[in-house]
Structure formats: structure tokens, C-alpha cells
Amino acid sequence: MGIAHFPGDGTTLEQLMSNANTGLHQVKLAGRNDLQFFTPIVQERSARSLRLTNALHQAIQRGEFSLEYQPQLELSSHHIFGAEALVRWTHPDLGPVSPAEFIPLAEGCGLIFPISQWVMCCALQDAHSWTDDGSTPLTVSVNISATQFERGDLVLMVIEQLQAEAFPPDRLELELSESVTLADPEKALAQLEQLYVHGIRLAIDDFGTGYSSLSYLKRIRAHRLKIDQSFIRDLAVNEDDRAIVLTIINLARSMGMRTIAEGVETPEQLGLLRRLGCDEIQGYLLSKPLPQAAFVSFIKDQVPFTLPFRSSGQQIG
Ligand code: C2E
Numbered sequence: 001m002g003i004a005h006f007p008g009d010g011t012t013l014e015q016l017m018s019n020a021n022t023g024l025h026q027v028k029l030a031g032r033n034d035l036q037f038f039t040p041i042v043q044e045r046s047a048r049s050l051r052l053t054n055a056l057h058q059a060i061q062r063g064e065f066s067l068e069y070q071p072q073l074e075l076s077s078h079h080i081f082g083a084e085a086l087v088r089w090t091h092p093d094l095g096p097v098s099p100a101e102f103i104p105l106a107e108g109c110g111l112i113f114p115i116s117q118w119v120m121c122c123a124l125q126d127a128h129s130w131t132d133d134g135s136t137p138l139t140v141s142v143n144i145s146a147t148q149f150e151r152g153d154l155v156l157m158v159i160e161q162l163q164a165e166a167f168p169p170d171r172l173e174l175e176l177s178e179s180v181t182l183a184d185p186e187k188a189l190a191q192l193e194q195l196y197v198h199g200i201r202l203a204i205d206d207f208g209t210g211y212s213s214l215s216y217l218k219r220i221r222a223h224r225l226k227i228d229q230s231f232i233r234d235l236a237v238n239e240d241d242r243a244i245v246l247t248i249i250n251l252a253r254s255m256g257m258r259t260i261a262e263g264v265e266t267p268e269q270l271g272l273l274r275r276l277g278c279d280e281i282q283g284y285l286l287s288k289p290l291p292q293a294a295f296v297s298f299i300k301d302q303v304p305f306t307l308p309f310r311s312s313g314q315q316i317g
């Protein structure tokens with residue numbers, strides 16, 4: 001719901017409706033089920049959203065997108081086994097715009113489809129060249145929006161891209177949030193099953209933050225659960241977070257899935273995750289997301305990867 005006050009926010013019906021609508025639009029962008037009063041900040045945010053949405057229409061043709069790759073490490077072997085592709089947008093005047101800001105706008109106006117296709121194509125091409133020297137192939141993880149399941153042509157897009165790039169399906173992982181099954185569960189599950197049958201891996205992103213239905217989780221044949229950063233941040237000081245992380249790890253294990261912790265920044269977090277039985281990590285402790293050339297140097301220099309040392313010289317984790 002969007003709310004505008006008479007007479008402060010407008011003296012005509014048109015003005016009041018338009019401003020209430022601006023509030024409503026912000027609620028929709030922020031994930032619905034809320035209300036928003038019309039304020040100068042809402043007006044400013046709305047103007048920026050409109051400006052960004054208009055600019056997104058030309059962003060692909062103008063070559064304003066790029067990808068960065070964040071390495072993922074298996075704790076038992078200390079090997080980098082894959083990387084997550086994260087899209088970057090540099091607006092010609094506004095500079096870098098976070099995907100957390102522009103992906104919801106792209107979802108709202110349908111541009112998520114061409115953007116996602118561009119990301120997939122670019123990620124598969126880049127991942128091909130990670131192993132030019134014959135080293136162990138890495139997986140590449142690509143984020144997929146829940147809205148992409150609604151139109152029903154996601155599977156076709158992914159298969160076409162894999163074929164066009166002659167890329168092995170089992171080296172591609174799709175990251176989906178728990179909410180993929182919210183709008184039309186059976187339609188989403190049918191597409192997930194087709195992806196699975198084609199050998200494409202699935203990871204449940206931001207696990208624990210949505211309204212997960214365990215009955216749907218057991219029907220999504222996911223390869224891994226990604227434990228959300230919000231549970232990792234205070235792991236060293238918050239007992240509840242430790243209990244949640246342990247529960248997620250046990251749940252995943254009993255369902256035959258691997259666990260990866262996101263947003264691991266400190267040696268303390270790493271040590272705790274290892275003790276709790278987490279399989280893999282991703283985060284600034286290992287590396288920030290890197291442009292293709294820097295990522296390639298990173299993996300060439302770091303096999304097997306040595307995790308940071310404590311000041312005592314003792315290896316952590
Ligand atoms: P996400 O999938 O949860 O991605 C992880 C985010 O955490 C990334 O932010 C990453 O840069 C950041 N991160 C990684 N390690 C650390 C750490 O140690 N500490 C902290 N504080 N942050 C860390 P980013 O790149 O800004 O992406 C934000 C979100 O945008 C992503 O969240 C994802 O939901 C979405 N996104 C990014 N690329 C794509 C894409 O190609 N397609 C779609 N549909 N969504 C995307």
C-alpha cells in the first residue's frame with residue numbers, strides 16, 4: 001500500500017493518487033507486503049529507480065555490464081573448485097550501480113531476461129578459458145531470479161547457451177533463492193527437474209532467509225545449500241547463529257547436499273565453520289569477486305590454496 005496525505009502531499013486527486021502510487025511502487029521493489037508513506041526520500045528514490053530503469057534498456061548494447069568471479073574453496077582439500085559469477089553495471093554518469101539495486105528493477109520491467117542471457121553467455125565463455133592449461137575444471141555458478149521461472153523458457157535458454165558454447169552441463173551451477181517455488185510451485189519444480197535431468201547443478205542461495213518450505217526443498221534436487229551471510233557475520237559471538245548454521249549443515253547432509261558458507265571474512269568464522277562440519281566457503285577471507293583476468297591469475301597462483309595464517313604462524317581452520 002502507498003499512502004499520500006492531503007494537503008501536504010497534494011491538493012488534487014491526481015497529485016495524491018500519483019504520490020501514493022510512488023509509495024506503492026517502492027513497496028513492490030522492496031518485496032511487497034508492506035506500506036509506504038510518500039516522503040521526499042521516497043520521491044528521490046523513485047526518481048533514481050526511473051532513471052536507472054530507463055538507462056538499463058541500453059546497457060547491454062552499450063557494453064556497460066561486466067562480470068566478476070568470486071572463488072569458492074573446499075575445506076577438506078583446500079582446492080578452489082568453482083566461482084560465482086556476479087554481474088557489474090557501470091552507468092555512464094552515475095558510475096557503478098550495485099546488482100542489489102538494479103536486478104530488482106530489471107525483474108520489474110522484464111529486462112532480467114536479456115541481462116540473464118548475457119550473463120550466462122559471458123560466464124560460460126570465461127569459464128572455458130579457466131582451464132586452458134589442462135588444470136582441473138572448475139564449476140561456474142550463475143544467479144537466476146525467481147521471475148525467470150514464471151515465463152517458462154528458462155530451461156531452453158540455459159540449454160541453448162550450453163550447446164552454443166559447448167560447455168559441459170555438470171560444470172554449470174544455477175543459484176536460486178528459496179522463493180523460486182513461491183509463485184507457482186509446480187511450474188517451478190517442473191523446470192528444476194528438467195535442469196536436473198540435463199545434468200545442470202542447482203544451489204539454494206541465501207538459505208535460511210526466506211520462508212522455506214521443507215516439503216518443496218526435498219523436491220528440489222539441489223547439489224548444495226548456500227548458508228546466508230547473515231548467519232555467518234556474528235558466528236563468533238552469537239550462539240543462536242551457531243545453532244542455526246549447525247542445523248542447516250545437518251539438514252543438508254541428511255538430504256545428500258553440500259554446504260557452502262557465504263560472506264566468510266575472518267579466520268574465527270572459518271575455524272568455527274570447519275568445526276561445525278561445513279564443506280566449503282566463499283568470502284573476502286579467500287578473495288573479493290575478481291574481474292576475469294585477475295581471477296585467472298588467482299587460480300593459477302593458488303593451487304592448492306593456503307588459507308591465511310594467524311600471527312603465531314599456526315595455520316587456522
Ligand atoms: P548473492 O548471490 O547473495 O551474492 C553475494 C554477495 O555478497 C555479492 O554482492 C558479493 O560481492 C558479496 N560478498 C561476497 N563475499 C563477501 C564477504 O566476505 N563479505 C561481504 N560483506 N559481502 C560479500 P553483489 O555482487 O553486490 O551482489 C548482490 C546480489 O545481486 C547477489 O547476492 C545476487 O542476488 C544479485 N546478483 C548478482 N549478480 C547477479 C546476476 O547475474 N543475476 C541475478 N539474477 N542476480 C545477481
Ligand code: CA
Binds near residue numbers: 084143175205
Ligand atoms: Ca548468489
Ligand code: CA
Binds near residue numbers: 205
Ligand atoms: Ca547469497
